[in-house]
Amino acid sequence: TAPPSTSVVTYSQLKTMLSSQNIQLFDVRNPDEHLAGRIPQAVNIPLGILEESLKLSPEHFRQIFELKAPGKDDDNIVFHCRSGIRSSKALDIARQLGFNRARHYKGGYSEWAEEGAK
Incomplete structure (x- = not known):
């Protein structure tokens, strides 16, 4: 497994990636949470x-999700859930499949909502 620093995206990194549109962000929560x-x-x-x-x-992949499939070498793949537990599992799954540069937003939606409320 990669050292934690390379696998984790911080809130500020996430904001930067979103503003530059350089991100493939996957929410691994349940659909009702996402909605x-x-x-x-x-x-x-x-x-x-x-x-x-x-x-x-x-x-x-494109047919189902209506977006370009992530590539194994893409370094802008980020998973998130509510608090980092499911996204950590998602990262393990992705890495086992060869997405070696994938990362996760450990703070999750709960941190995102909290930071946005400040």
């Missing part, structure tokens, strides 16, 4: 279907 409040640009792929989703062909 209740989400980080802009986040695409909902619940943890339960993440592995099969990442194994899809690029064409199939």
Whole structure:
């Protein structure tokens, strides 16, 4: 496993990536959580279907999620959940599938909402 520093995205890094549009942000929470409040640009792929989703062909992925499939070497793949537990699992799944540069936003939606409320 990679050292934590390379696998974690901070709130400020996330803001920068979002503002530069240089991010593939995946929300691995349940659809009802995603609908209740989400980080802009986040695409909902619940943890339960993440592995099969990442194994899809690029064409199939695009059909289902209406966006370009993430590439194994992409360094702008970020997973998030509510508090970092599910996104950490998502990261393990992605790395096992060869997405070695994927990261996760450890603060999760709870930190995002908190920071946004400041």
